[in-house]
Protein backbone atom coordinates (compact mmCIF):
# COMPACT_ATOMS: atom_id res chain seq x y z
CA UNK A 1 0.00 0.00 0.00
CA UNK A 2 1.27 3.50 -0.87
CA UNK A 3 1.48 6.33 1.64
CA UNK A 4 -0.92 8.39 -0.50
CA UNK A 5 -3.59 5.68 -0.21
CA UNK A 6 -3.90 5.67 3.56
CA UNK A 7 -6.24 7.70 5.71
CA UNK A 8 -4.86 10.47 7.93
CA UNK A 9 -6.91 9.85 11.11
CA UNK A 10 -6.02 6.86 13.31
CA UNK A 11 -6.79 5.58 16.78
CA UNK A 12 -3.25 4.32 17.22
CA UNK A 13 0.07 4.84 15.45
CA UNK A 14 2.84 2.33 16.17
CA UNK A 15 6.37 3.39 15.22
CA UNK A 16 8.72 0.46 14.49
CA UNK A 17 8.13 -2.90 12.84
CA UNK A 18 10.11 -5.18 15.15
CA UNK A 19 8.59 -7.79 17.46
CA UNK A 20 7.35 -5.15 19.93
CA UNK A 21 5.60 -3.09 17.23
CA UNK A 22 4.21 -6.20 15.51
CA UNK A 23 2.88 -7.56 18.82
CA UNK A 24 1.16 -4.26 19.62
CA UNK A 25 -0.27 -4.08 16.09
CA UNK A 26 -1.63 -7.60 16.40
CA UNK A 27 -3.23 -6.96 19.79
CA UNK A 28 -4.71 -3.61 18.69
CA UNK A 29 -6.19 -5.19 15.55
CA UNK A 30 -7.69 -7.97 17.66
CA UNK A 31 -9.40 -5.30 19.79
CA UNK A 32 -10.81 -3.60 16.68
CA UNK A 33 -8.67 -0.46 17.06
CA UNK A 34 -7.90 1.51 13.86
CA UNK A 35 -4.15 1.04 13.92
CA UNK A 36 -1.27 2.03 11.62
CA UNK A 37 2.30 0.72 11.93
CA UNK A 38 5.25 2.43 10.20
CA UNK A 39 8.65 0.80 9.76
CA UNK A 40 11.45 2.79 8.13
CA UNK A 41 13.22 -0.25 6.59
CA UNK A 42 11.78 -3.71 6.06
CA UNK A 43 9.78 -5.36 8.83
CA UNK A 44 12.09 -6.92 11.45
CA UNK A 45 15.10 -5.05 10.06
CA UNK A 46 16.36 -4.19 13.54
CA UNK A 47 17.13 -6.35 16.55
CA UNK A 48 14.16 -8.61 15.85
CA UNK A 49 15.92 -10.45 13.01
CA UNK A 50 19.31 -10.60 14.76
CA UNK A 51 18.45 -12.26 18.06
CA UNK A 52 19.69 -15.62 19.31
CA UNK A 53 16.36 -17.11 18.08
CA UNK A 54 15.56 -18.54 21.51
CA UNK A 55 12.14 -18.46 23.11
CA UNK A 56 13.57 -19.33 26.46
CA UNK A 57 11.70 -19.66 29.69
CA UNK A 58 14.18 -17.45 31.51
CA UNK A 59 16.38 -19.99 33.27
CA UNK A 60 18.88 -17.25 34.02
CA UNK A 61 16.16 -15.21 35.76
CA UNK A 62 15.63 -18.19 38.02
CA UNK A 63 19.33 -18.15 38.87
CA UNK A 64 18.89 -14.51 39.90
CA UNK A 65 15.97 -15.50 42.16
CA UNK A 66 13.38 -13.74 39.93
CA UNK A 67 10.69 -16.41 40.26
CA UNK A 68 7.79 -14.32 39.02
CA UNK A 69 9.62 -13.30 35.82
CA UNK A 70 10.73 -16.90 35.18
CA UNK A 71 7.18 -18.13 35.67
CA UNK A 72 5.85 -15.51 33.27
CA UNK A 73 8.51 -16.39 30.64
CA UNK A 74 7.80 -20.12 30.96
CA UNK A 75 4.04 -19.58 30.58
CA UNK A 76 4.58 -17.42 27.46
CA UNK A 77 7.01 -19.97 25.98
CA UNK A 78 4.42 -22.73 26.47
CA UNK A 79 1.72 -20.53 24.96
CA UNK A 80 3.84 -19.75 21.89
CA UNK A 81 4.68 -23.45 21.46
CA UNK A 82 0.96 -24.25 21.51
CA UNK A 83 -0.19 -21.33 19.34
CA UNK A 84 2.57 -21.24 16.72
CA UNK A 85 3.59 -24.85 16.05
CA UNK A 86 6.16 -25.03 13.25
CA UNK A 87 7.22 -21.46 13.93
CA UNK A 88 8.06 -21.86 17.61
CA UNK A 89 9.56 -25.31 18.10
CA UNK A 90 11.05 -27.18 21.06
CA UNK A 91 14.83 -27.37 21.11
CA UNK A 92 16.86 -29.75 23.28
CA UNK A 93 19.35 -27.86 25.45
CA UNK A 94 22.51 -29.29 26.98
CA UNK A 95 24.07 -27.81 30.07
CA UNK A 96 27.49 -29.28 30.93
CA UNK A 97 28.54 -29.58 34.56
CA UNK A 98 32.25 -28.88 35.05
CA UNK A 99 34.17 -29.49 38.23
CA UNK A 100 34.63 -26.21 40.10
CA UNK A 101 32.98 -24.08 37.38
CA UNK A 102 29.45 -22.68 37.31
CA UNK A 103 26.58 -24.04 39.42
CA UNK A 104 27.08 -27.67 40.42
CA UNK A 105 24.90 -30.69 39.68
CA UNK A 106 22.59 -30.33 42.71
CA UNK A 107 21.92 -26.59 42.23
CA UNK A 108 21.26 -27.12 38.50
CA UNK A 109 18.97 -30.07 39.25
CA UNK A 110 16.91 -27.95 41.67
CA UNK A 111 16.75 -25.05 39.18
CA UNK A 112 15.65 -27.28 36.29
CA UNK A 113 13.07 -29.03 38.47
CA UNK A 114 11.46 -25.67 39.35
CA UNK A 115 11.70 -24.67 35.67
CA UNK A 116 9.87 -27.84 34.59
CA UNK A 117 7.27 -27.56 37.35
CA UNK A 118 6.44 -24.03 36.17
CA UNK A 119 5.86 -25.42 32.67
CA UNK A 120 3.69 -28.23 34.04
CA UNK A 121 5.76 -31.01 32.47
CA UNK A 122 8.92 -32.95 33.35
CA UNK A 123 11.53 -32.49 30.63
CA UNK A 124 15.06 -32.69 32.06
CA UNK A 125 17.46 -35.46 32.96
CA UNK A 126 21.09 -35.87 33.99
CA UNK A 127 23.56 -37.54 31.63
CA UNK A 128 26.88 -38.99 32.75
CA UNK A 129 30.04 -37.81 30.96
CA UNK A 130 30.12 -40.47 28.21
CA UNK A 131 26.44 -40.12 27.35
CA UNK A 132 26.73 -36.33 27.44
CA UNK A 133 29.66 -36.41 25.00
CA UNK A 134 27.59 -38.50 22.58
CA UNK A 135 25.27 -35.52 22.28
CA UNK A 136 28.04 -32.89 22.36
CA UNK A 137 30.94 -34.65 20.64
CA UNK A 138 33.17 -31.58 20.26
CA UNK A 139 33.12 -30.66 23.95
CA UNK A 140 36.43 -30.96 25.85
CA UNK A 141 36.64 -33.71 28.49
CA UNK A 142 38.76 -31.69 30.93
CA UNK A 143 36.77 -31.21 34.15
CA UNK A 144 33.53 -32.38 32.50
CA UNK A 145 31.48 -34.45 34.94
CA UNK A 146 28.35 -34.84 32.84
CA UNK A 147 25.43 -32.55 32.24
CA UNK A 148 21.72 -31.96 31.95
CA UNK A 149 19.46 -32.29 28.96
CA UNK A 150 16.36 -30.08 29.12
CA UNK A 151 13.85 -28.46 26.76
CA UNK A 152 13.49 -24.84 25.69
CA UNK A 153 12.19 -23.39 22.42
CA UNK A 154 13.49 -21.74 19.27
CA UNK A 155 11.91 -19.55 16.60
CA UNK A 156 12.64 -17.76 13.36
CA UNK A 157 12.48 -14.28 14.85
CA UNK A 158 11.89 -12.40 11.57
CA UNK A 159 9.16 -14.83 10.46
CA UNK A 160 7.45 -14.42 13.83
CA UNK A 161 7.31 -10.65 13.24
CA UNK A 162 5.94 -11.14 9.71
CA UNK A 163 3.32 -13.60 10.92
CA UNK A 164 2.03 -11.14 13.53
CA UNK A 165 1.91 -8.34 10.95
CA UNK A 166 0.11 -10.45 8.31
CA UNK A 167 -2.42 -11.69 10.87
CA UNK A 168 -3.04 -8.13 12.05
CA UNK A 169 -3.55 -6.99 8.44
CA UNK A 170 -6.13 -9.73 7.99
CA UNK A 171 -7.97 -8.21 10.95
CA UNK A 172 -7.95 -4.75 9.35
CA UNK A 173 -4.67 -3.21 10.56
CA UNK A 174 -2.40 -1.26 8.20
CA UNK A 175 1.36 -1.79 8.22
CA UNK A 176 3.74 0.18 6.00
CA UNK A 177 7.39 -0.69 5.55
CA UNK A 178 9.93 1.77 4.10
CA UNK A 179 7.98 4.52 5.85
CA UNK A 180 9.99 6.62 8.27
CA UNK A 181 8.47 8.62 11.10
CA UNK A 182 10.31 11.93 10.89
CA UNK A 183 8.93 13.42 14.07
CA UNK A 184 5.95 13.68 16.39
CA UNK A 185 3.35 16.43 16.17
CA UNK A 186 1.79 17.92 19.28
CA UNK A 187 -1.43 19.77 20.01
CA UNK A 188 -1.63 23.16 21.75
CA UNK A 189 -1.35 21.57 25.18
CA UNK A 190 1.86 19.79 24.16
CA UNK A 191 0.28 16.32 23.95
CA UNK A 192 1.41 14.07 21.10
CA UNK A 193 -1.33 14.10 18.46
CA UNK A 194 0.26 12.44 15.43
CA UNK A 195 3.40 12.26 13.35
CA UNK A 196 4.99 13.20 10.04
CA UNK A 197 5.70 10.23 7.81
CA UNK A 198 7.97 9.88 4.80
CA UNK A 199 8.10 7.20 2.13
CA UNK A 200 11.83 6.38 2.06
CA UNK A 201 11.68 5.30 -1.63
CA UNK A 202 9.87 8.28 -3.12
CA UNK A 203 10.46 10.94 -0.45
CA UNK A 204 6.71 11.60 -0.38
CA UNK A 205 5.46 12.89 2.99
CA UNK A 206 2.20 12.69 4.93
CA UNK A 207 0.94 14.12 8.24
CA UNK A 208 -1.24 11.73 10.25
CA UNK A 209 -3.27 12.29 13.40
CA UNK A 210 -3.54 9.59 16.06
CA UNK A 211 -5.28 9.44 19.43
CA UNK A 212 -2.27 7.53 20.75
CA UNK A 213 1.25 6.94 19.48
CA UNK A 214 3.46 4.07 20.63
CA UNK A 215 7.19 4.35 20.15
CA UNK A 216 8.41 0.79 19.48
CA UNK A 217 11.71 1.71 17.87
CA UNK A 218 13.78 -0.50 20.19
CA UNK A 219 17.30 0.83 20.65
CA UNK A 220 16.32 4.09 18.94
CA UNK A 221 13.42 4.83 21.25
CA UNK A 222 15.27 7.83 22.64
CA UNK A 223 15.39 9.65 19.30
CA UNK A 224 11.86 11.13 19.29
CA UNK A 225 11.52 12.73 22.66
CA UNK A 226 13.30 13.37 25.93
CA UNK A 227 12.98 10.62 28.53
CA UNK A 228 10.09 11.11 31.00
CA UNK A 229 12.67 11.32 33.78
CA UNK A 230 15.91 13.21 32.96
CA UNK A 231 17.85 10.50 34.82
CA UNK A 232 16.53 7.79 32.50
CA UNK A 233 18.26 7.01 29.24
CA UNK A 234 18.94 4.07 26.97
CA UNK A 235 22.40 2.51 26.99
CA UNK A 236 22.89 0.82 23.60
CA UNK A 237 24.51 -2.59 23.90
CA UNK A 238 25.62 -4.93 21.15
CA UNK A 239 25.62 -8.72 21.10
CA UNK A 240 27.38 -10.47 18.23
CA UNK A 241 27.19 -14.03 16.92
CA UNK A 242 29.57 -16.18 14.87
CA UNK A 243 28.06 -18.49 12.24
CA UNK A 244 29.82 -21.77 11.34
CA UNK A 245 29.07 -24.39 8.70
CA UNK A 246 27.53 -27.39 10.46
CA UNK A 247 30.41 -29.75 9.56
CA UNK A 248 32.80 -27.45 11.45
CA UNK A 249 30.78 -27.52 14.68
CA UNK A 250 28.45 -30.54 14.40
CA UNK A 251 25.91 -29.94 17.18
CA UNK A 252 22.27 -31.03 17.09
CA UNK A 253 21.10 -29.36 20.27
CA UNK A 254 21.75 -26.03 21.92
CA UNK A 255 24.65 -26.13 24.35
CA UNK A 256 25.50 -23.69 27.12
CA UNK A 257 29.22 -22.97 27.24
CA UNK A 258 30.84 -21.15 30.13
CA UNK A 259 33.48 -18.70 28.92
CA UNK A 260 36.85 -19.56 30.52
CA UNK A 261 37.78 -15.88 30.97
CA UNK A 262 34.79 -14.27 32.68
CA UNK A 263 32.53 -17.32 33.26
CA UNK A 264 29.70 -15.77 31.20
CA UNK A 265 27.37 -18.30 29.58
CA UNK A 266 27.43 -18.43 25.77
CA UNK A 267 25.16 -20.55 23.57
CA UNK A 268 25.94 -22.65 20.55
CA UNK A 269 22.93 -23.90 18.61
CA UNK A 270 21.96 -25.34 15.22
CA UNK A 271 20.25 -22.91 12.87
CA UNK A 272 19.06 -23.38 9.28
CA UNK A 273 21.78 -25.91 8.44
CA UNK A 274 24.50 -23.83 10.12
CA UNK A 275 25.58 -23.41 13.72
CA UNK A 276 25.52 -20.14 15.65
CA UNK A 277 27.70 -19.19 18.61
CA UNK A 278 26.94 -16.16 20.73
CA UNK A 279 26.75 -13.72 22.16
CA UNK A 280 28.97 -10.94 23.33
CA UNK A 281 27.58 -8.06 25.38
CA UNK A 282 29.41 -4.78 24.78
CA UNK A 283 28.59 -1.07 24.66
CA UNK A 284 27.58 0.00 21.17
CA UNK A 285 28.92 3.48 20.50
CA UNK A 286 28.39 3.63 16.74
CA UNK A 287 25.52 5.47 15.02
CA UNK A 288 22.33 3.43 15.65
CA UNK A 289 20.85 3.88 12.16
CA UNK A 290 23.88 2.14 10.59
CA UNK A 291 24.41 -1.62 10.23
CA UNK A 292 26.18 -2.77 13.40
CA UNK A 293 29.38 -4.78 12.98
CA UNK A 294 31.34 -7.11 15.23
CA UNK A 295 34.78 -6.04 16.44
CA UNK A 296 37.78 -8.42 16.01
CA UNK A 297 38.01 -8.56 19.84
CA UNK A 298 34.46 -9.90 20.03
CA UNK A 299 35.26 -12.62 17.48
CA UNK A 300 38.39 -13.62 19.42
CA UNK A 301 36.46 -13.64 22.71
CA UNK A 302 33.89 -16.07 21.30
CA UNK A 303 36.52 -18.31 19.68
CA UNK A 304 38.19 -18.68 23.10
CA UNK A 305 35.03 -20.43 24.28
CA UNK A 306 35.42 -23.32 21.82
Ligand SMILES: Cc1cc2nc3c(=O)[nH]c(=O)nc-3n(C[C@H](O)[C@H](O)[C@H](O)COP(=O)(O)OP(=O)(O)OC[C@H]3O[C@@H](n4cnc5c(N)ncnc54)[C@H](O)[C@@H]3O)c2cc1C
Pocket residue numbers: 015016017018019020021038039040041042043044045046047048049050051052053054055056179180181182216217218219220237238239240279
Ligand atom coordinates in the same frame (compact mmCIF):
# COMPACT_ATOMS: atom_id res chain seq x y z
C1 LIG B 1 22.43 -10.25 20.47
C2 LIG B 1 21.00 -10.34 20.92
C3 LIG B 1 20.44 -11.59 21.11
C4 LIG B 1 19.12 -11.70 21.54
N1 LIG B 1 18.58 -12.93 21.68
C5 LIG B 1 17.31 -13.07 22.07
C6 LIG B 1 16.72 -14.36 22.16
O1 LIG B 1 17.35 -15.36 21.90
N2 LIG B 1 15.43 -14.43 22.54
C7 LIG B 1 14.69 -13.30 22.82
O2 LIG B 1 13.51 -13.43 23.14
N3 LIG B 1 15.23 -12.07 22.73
C8 LIG B 1 16.51 -11.93 22.36
N4 LIG B 1 17.06 -10.69 22.26
C9 LIG B 1 16.23 -9.53 22.55
C10 LIG B 1 15.29 -9.24 21.37
O3 LIG B 1 15.96 -9.46 20.14
C11 LIG B 1 14.83 -7.79 21.47
O4 LIG B 1 14.29 -7.57 22.75
C12 LIG B 1 13.76 -7.47 20.44
O5 LIG B 1 14.14 -7.87 19.13
C13 LIG B 1 13.49 -5.97 20.46
O6 LIG B 1 12.45 -5.75 19.55
P1 LIG B 1 11.92 -4.30 19.28
O7 LIG B 1 10.73 -4.42 18.40
O8 LIG B 1 11.78 -3.56 20.56
O9 LIG B 1 13.12 -3.54 18.51
P2 LIG B 1 13.65 -3.72 17.01
O10 LIG B 1 13.53 -5.11 16.53
O11 LIG B 1 15.01 -3.12 16.96
O12 LIG B 1 12.62 -2.87 16.17
C14 LIG B 1 12.63 -1.46 16.13
C15 LIG B 1 12.30 -1.06 14.71
O13 LIG B 1 12.05 0.34 14.69
C16 LIG B 1 12.43 0.81 13.42
N5 LIG B 1 12.59 2.27 13.48
C17 LIG B 1 13.54 2.97 14.13
N6 LIG B 1 13.36 4.29 13.94
C18 LIG B 1 12.25 4.42 13.15
C19 LIG B 1 11.56 5.54 12.60
N7 LIG B 1 11.97 6.80 12.81
N8 LIG B 1 10.47 5.31 11.85
C20 LIG B 1 10.03 4.04 11.61
N9 LIG B 1 10.66 2.95 12.09
C21 LIG B 1 11.75 3.14 12.86
C22 LIG B 1 13.74 0.08 13.15
O14 LIG B 1 14.06 0.05 11.77
C23 LIG B 1 13.44 -1.31 13.72
O15 LIG B 1 13.01 -2.23 12.73
C24 LIG B 1 18.36 -10.54 21.80
C25 LIG B 1 18.93 -9.28 21.60
C26 LIG B 1 20.23 -9.17 21.16
C27 LIG B 1 20.82 -7.80 20.93
